[in-house]
Each structure stands twice: as structure tokens, then as C-alpha cells.
Amino acid sequence: MTFNKSLIIISISAALTVACGNETSTNVAKGSNALAEQSDSTININKVEMASKAANELFDTIFMEGVNRNPVRQTYLGIKTDYDKWQDLSEENTAKELAFAKQALKRIEVINVNAVDKQTALSYKLLTQKLEQQIADYQWRHHNYPVNQMFGVHSQVPALLINQHSIKDSKQAHDYIARVKNSKLLLEQLVEQLKIREKKGIIAPNFVFEHVIRDSKNLLVGAPFDTNADSTLYADFNKKIAQLELTDSEKESLTAELTAALNTEFKAGYQQLISYLIELEKKAVDNDGAWKLPKGDTFYNNALKRTTTTDLTADEIHEIGLNEVARIHDEMRLIMKKVNFEGSLNDFFQFMRHDKQFYYAADNAGRERYLTEATDLINIMKGELDQLFITKPKADLKVKKVEEFREKSAGKAFYQQPAPDGSRPGIYYANLYDMEAMPTYQMEALAYHEGIPGHHMQIALKQELEGIPKFRKFGGYTAYSEGWGLYSEMIPKEIGFYQDPYSDFGRLAMELWRACRLVVDTGIHNKKWTREQGIAYYVNNTPNAESDAVKMVERHFVMPSQATAYKIGMLKIVELRELAKTKLGDKFDIREFHDVVLTNGAVPLNVLEDMVNDYIVKKS
Numbered sequence: 075m076t077f078n079k080s081l082i083i084i085s086i087s088a089a090l091t092v093a094c095g096n097e098t099s100t101n102v103a104k105g106s107n108a109l110a111e112q113s114d115s116t117i118n119i120n121k122v123e124m125a126s127k128a129a130n131e132l133f134d135t136i137f138m139e140g141v142n143r144n145p146v147r148q149t150y151l152g153i154k155t156d157y158d159k160w161q162d163l164s165e166e167n168t169a170k171e172l173a174f175a176k177q178a179l180k181r182i183e184v185i186n187v188n189a190v191d192k193q194t195a196l197s198y199k200l201l202t203q204k205l206e207q208q209i210a211d212y213q214w215r216h217h218n219y220p221v222n223q224m225f226g227v228h229s230q231v232p233a234l235l236i237n238q239h240s241i242k243d244s245k246q247a248h249d250y251i252a253r254v255k256n257s258k259l260l261l262e263q264l265v266e267q268l269k270i271r272e273k274k275g276i277i278a279p280n281f282v283f284e285h286v287i288r289d290s291k292n293l294l295v296g297a298p299f300d301t302n303a304d305s306t307l308y309a310d311f312n313k314k315i316a317q318l319e320l321t322d323s324e325k326e327s328l329t330a331e332l333t334a335a336l337n338t339e340f341k342a343g344y345q346q347l348i349s350y351l352i353e354l355e356k357k358a359v360d361n362d363g364a365w366k367l368p369k370g371d372t373f374y375n376n377a378l379k380r381t382t383t384t385d386l387t388a389d390e391i392h393e394i395g396l397n398e399v400a401r402i403h404d405e406m407r408l409i410m411k412k413v414n415f416e417g418s419l420n421d422f423f424q425f426m427r428h429d430k431q432f433y434y435a436a437d438n439a440g441r442e443r444y445l446t447e448a449t450d451l452i453n454i455m456k457g458e459l460d461q462l463f464i465t466k467p468k469a470d471l472k473v474k475k476v477e478e479f480r481e482k483s484a485g486k487a488f489y490q491q492p493a494p495d496g497s498r499p500g501i502y503y504a505n506l507y508d509m510e511a512m513p514t515y516q517m518e519a520l521a522y523h524e525g526i527p528g529h530h531m532q533i534a535l536k537q538e539l540e541g542i543p544k545f546r547k548f549g550g551y552t553a554y555s556e557g558w559g560l561y562s563e564m565i566p567k568e569i570g571f572y573q574d575p576y577s578d579f580g581r582l583a584m585e586l587w588r589a590c591r592l593v594v595d596t597g598i599h600n601k602k603w604t605r606e607q608g609i610a611y612y613v614n615n616t617p618n619a620e621s622d623a624v625k626m627v628e629r630h631f632v633m634p635s636q637a638t639a640y641k642i643g644m645l646k647i648v649e650l651r652e653l654a655k656t657k658l659g660d661k662f663d664i665r666e667f668h669d670v671v672l673t674n675g676a677v678p679l680n681v682l683e684d685m686v687n688d689y690i691v692k693k694s
Contacts, residue, residue: 126194129185133197133543136178143171146230149238151548152493157239158252163220163227163263165270172212179205193674197543200677204549207380216271217364217373219278220264221351222632223285223483223625227264228347231257232293232306232479237490240497241314247328250311254335261343265350272354276367279631280358281605283351285483290348292479294341298333306479308336364599364634374599377635382553382642383678388600391638395592398641399615402586409579423617426515426579436509441475444506444517449473451521452502461569462527464665465673467534470499471525481507485629486622487520489529494537494548500530511619515580518572519563523584528562529555536675546675552636554676557643560588564644583617587626588644590615591637594627599634646679647671650686657690666693 141147145156182202187195221228235254241247271277278286296305304312311332315325364374378388386394403419410422417425426432434440452471459466469492476484484505492500502525506512522528532555537547563581572578594611597603603611605627612623630637655662670689671682 126190137545152495157249160260175208221286236310255339258339258343279362283355361604381635381639388596392596398589412575426617432513441506448521452525455526464669469534471530472499473502476505489524491533515576518577519581519584523559528559532558550676552639553643556640560640560644561647588640595637
């Protein structure tokens with residue numbers, strides 16, 4: 075049903091004239107004009123709301139179409155539609171995804187950005203940029219190592235089944251078994267992708283193969299493959315179905331099905347992968363910076379832009395790193411004086427690296443103590459959040475040890491986001507395989523970075539935001555997210571944490587580590603540093619264990635540019651905060667600033683700068 079706005083206003087005006095007399099006609103006319111203006115404003119607002127709603131529905135449709143094409147993404151989002159399937163790694167599917175991106179770009183081009191609200195206009199800008207970059211980066215789709223010591227399909231299979239594939243009923247148990255069976259096809263596609271890269275000369279450095287082959291072989295050890303203790307997936311499956319309300323006969327039947335799947339498809343898939351990797355390893359060499367790849371310099375420069383969301387060059391990033399290393403070293407010397415340490419900074423590094431007071435025993439008791447104290451640190455911080463934040467996530471956070479099957483090659487610590495439906499909390503994973511790489515003086519900063527107020531505050535909150543489309547809730551920008559993580563190591567000091575000077579040294583040590591990353595990443599991929607040069611730089615400039623340095627340099631080799639995100643992102647957040655403080659003076663509120671940073675989801679750094687500038691203008 076529609077109404078003629080002008081006729082309604084005329085009718086109201088006439089009725090008022092009759093009721094009030096001619097002497098009020100002038101006032102009535104004024105009133106009717108005001109009413110017309112108000113009505114115009116209402117209609118304009120409604121038009122903006124309707125256009126914004128339509129645009130956001132389109133954004134969500136495009137996002138969900140992508141999710142529906144990827145069973146693994148569904149599982150991470152708590153969707154169980156294709157719970158028995160894996161993603162498609164084929165070249166044909168990659169080409170289809172490119173076509174979907176081009177089509178999606180055309181679909182959103184019809185949106186009139188001037189007719190939608192500010193938040194929707196930002197979403198349009200971000201999605202357009204995302205799709206354009208996806209299309210432009212298709213040329214680099216093989217410039218990566220699908221299996222490496224950090225991540226890959228070989229470790230994704232057990233990690234997803236153990237950590238993401240919950241079993242609530244018999245159907246989900248059968249889905250688990252189907253995924254075990256279907257892993258053979260997935261691993262065959264993986265080998266095909268590795269062969270494509272081999273032909274292009276894109277082969278992982280030789281240190282990768284020891285890790286990947288070992289981790290893959292580990293999955294084939296234990297029952298039902300041999301007479302040893304239960305294998306990783308066999309133990310996980312039986313533990314999960316033990317909780318179901320099924321008869322013993324039904325549980326035995328499920329275990330028998332899993333046993334058959336593990337001994338046939340699963341085993342065959344991994345044996346094929348292992349055999350190929352053993353042969354491929356013979357072609358690998360020691361030093362593989364991005365410069366050795368086809369058009370490697372162009373690829374790396376593009377990777378830096380994507381990672382940092384800036385136009386900083388490799389040389390500029392290298393110089394920023396050197397300057398930050400020098401500054402942090404000076405702050406560390408002040409702590410040396412505070413604890414009355416006699417000697418050079420490198421002597422202090424040696425002391426922090428080897429003194430037993432900073433390390434827990436490498437046994438079950440030592441590891442449990444670490445987990446307990448890390449949990450306590452996070453729980454204490456939870457009680458102080460009102461000082462720093464207005465908006466806080468509803469999802470809980472747990473601390474867990476990295477599982478044994480991947481602890482030898484996994485990173486030092488990492489965060490896993492909660493399920494959007496609340497069925498799974500956020501998890502801070504601590505890798506306690508090498509206790510000498512987990513000094514107690516870094517425990518505090520590490521817990522703040524991976525947990526609260528770091529990634530959990532940011533990522534869990536992003537998923538819970540209302541009024542933004544799904545691609546922003548579940549997407550991300552490394553410089554933004556890791557910049558926030560590193561910034562989150564610093565802000566607890568401003569509210570009285572790090573009372574122990576050694577713990578404060580640990581905070582600086584972790585910031586120093588990220589500053590060194592700027593130097594070493596650009597050193598390896600732009601300046602042709604060797605693996606040995608990279609390791610030496612970390613060992614000579616940080617207090618971290620040499621095993622940390624080895625792992626970090628190996629990470630640089632397989633993830634060009636990724637490690638530059640942390641310090642570049644943190645520096646931008648600190649820069650914007652200081653700008654807001656200077657401009658606003660007494661009006662500055664740290665909680666409001668954090669709301670600006672966090673309540674719009676992940677954004678590129680230049681967009682974050684626009685948001686902070688808008689906040690300054692409105693608050694002034």
C-alpha cells in the first residue's frame with residue numbers, strides 16, 4: 075500500500091485551518107512546511123536504510139556462497155552441512171573460484187555507494203578491494219608451499235578432526251569416518267599441487283621435509299596400524315564416541331568402520347604423500363628466499379603490500395626494524411641497571427637464556443605448572459578489562475597445550491577463534507614441547523598477546539559484532555590483527571602489570587623479537603640473506619633460545635612477508651593513539667579509542683587511520 079505524501083500534508087493543513095480559524099493559517103502553513111521537511115527526512119533515511127540493507131544482504135549472500143563451496147570453512151564456522159567432506163584443491167576448482175570472484179565483483183558494482191550508510195560504504199570498499207586483490211593475485215597462486223613445518227594439508231587433516239570435528243551423535247561419527255576415508259583424495263590432490271610447483275621450480279627449502287615427513291609418519295604409528303598405543307585419530311575418535319549414548323555394540327561397529335578407513339584410504343593417502351616428499355626432498359636446496367621464485371622480487375613486494383596494508387618498501391621496513399631494535403636495546407639496558415646486572419647486554423641475554431630460575435622442568439609437572447599460571451594470568455586480566463574496554467566479547471577463553479602430534483613443528487604459541495555459535499571457546503595454545511623455549515619471564519606478555527587483551531578480545535569480539543556483514547566478521551588483515559596482538563602486550567603495563575622487572579624485560583624481549591622480524595624477513599627475501607645469517611641475527615640481538623631463532627628463520631622462508639605484520643601494525647596503532655591523545659587532550663578516553671579500533675572488525679591500516687581521525691573530529 076502506498077500513500078501520496080503531498081495529499082496527506084494538504085489534508086492535515088486544511089483540517090487545522092477549519093479547526094483553528096483563518097488567523098492561524100499562517101502558523102499552520104509553517105507547520106505543514108516543517109512536517110513536509112520532516113517527512114522528506116524520514117523518507118531519505120528509509121531509502122538509505124533500505125539500500126544499506128539490500129547491499130549487506132548481497133555481501134552476506136556472496137560470503138555464504140563461498141562458505142558453501144568449502145566444507146572445511148563450514149566446520150571452522152560451526153556449520154555441519156558438508157561435515158563428511160574436505161575442500162577441493164584441484165586446479166579446476168581454483169579457476170572456478172577466480173570466476174566466482176570476477177562475478178561477485180560485477181554483482182556489487184551495481185551498488186550506489188552514495189545511497190548507503192557509512193558502515194555499508196566501508197563494507198563495499200573492503201569487499202571490492204578484497205575481490206580485486208584475489209583476482210590480481212591469481213598469478214601468484216603457486217607461489218607457496220602447500221606443506222611446510224608451520225601448516226599444510228598433511229597436518230590440517232588430524233588437526234581439524236581432533237579440534238573442530240565434534241561428535242554429538244551417530245551421524246557425526248559416520249561423518250568423521252567419511253572424512254578419514256576422503257582424506258585419500260584430498261592428499262592425492264595435494265601431491266598434484268606439489269608436482270605443479272615442482273615443474274615451476276617452487277620447492278620448499280630442504281629443512282621443511284624432515285618436519286613434514288616426520289609429522290605425516292607419526293599419524294601412521296599406533297593402533298590400528300601396529301601394536302603400539304592408540305594412534306592419534308584412533309584415540310580421538312574412541313574418546314569422542316565414548317561420550318555418546320550408544321550401545322557397546324554400536325560403538326564397536328563405529329570403531330571397526332574407523333579402523334578399516336584408517337588402514338585403507340587414510341594410510342594409502344599418507345604413504346603416497348610421504349613417498350613423493352622423500353623424492354622431492356632430493357631436489358630441495360638450503361636457501362630459498364622469495365627472490366629465487368619466478369618473478370620473485372615482484373611477488374615479494376606484492377606480498378609486503380598485502381601483509382602490511384601499506385606502501386612501505388622492503389628497504390623502508392628493514393630500516394624501521396633496525397631503528398626499533400636499537401631503541402628496545404636501550405630500554406633493556408635500563409632494566410639491567412634495575413636488577414643490578416653487571417656486564418654487557420649480550421651477557422644479560424646469556425643470563426636470561428640459561429639461568430634455571432626462568433625455566434620450568436621439562437616434565438608433566440613443569441608443563442602443568444606453566445598452563446596453570448598462564449590461565450591465572452588471563453583470569454586476573456579478565457578482572458581488569460573495564461579499565462581498558464567498553465565492549466567485551468561474550469565467548470570464553472581456555473588455555474591448552476599444543477597436541478603431541480604437531481608440537482615438534484608447531485609455533486611457540488597461537489590462538490584459535492571460538493565457534494560463532496558458542497559451542498567452542500577461544501583457545502590459547504602454548505607449545506610446551508621445548509620448555510627452554512618458553513621462559514617464565516615471557517609468560518605474561520605471551521598470555522596477553524594470544525589471549526586477553528590480545529587476539530581473543532579482538533577476534534572473538536569481531537565475530538559477535540552486529541550490523542556488519544559476515545565477510546568482515548570472519549575475515550582479517552594480518553597487520554591489523556597481529557598489530558593489535560603486539561599492542562596488547564604493551565597496554566597491561568600502563569595499568570600496573572609487569573611489576574616484576576624480569577617480566578617487563580620479557581615484554582620488551584617479545585617486542586624486540588618482532589622488530590628483528592622486520593630486519594630478517596626483508597634480509598632473507600630482499601637482500602638474499604642465508605638461513606645462517608638470519609639465525610645469527612636473532613641469536614646476537616635477542617635473549618631467545620637458539621631453537622626459537624631456528625624456528626623463526628624457517629618460518630620466514632615458508633611465509634614471505636607474514637612476519638612483518640606485527641611491528642608495522644603495532645606502530646600504526648600506537649601512532650594513532652598518540653595522535654588522538656595530542657588532539658583531544660583531557661577528552662581522550664583509552665576505552666573509547668579501543669572501541670574505535672575493535673568494534674568495526676578487521677580493517678587495513680589506512681582505513682583504521684580514517685576511523686581514528688573521524689573519532690577525533692567527533693570528539694573535539
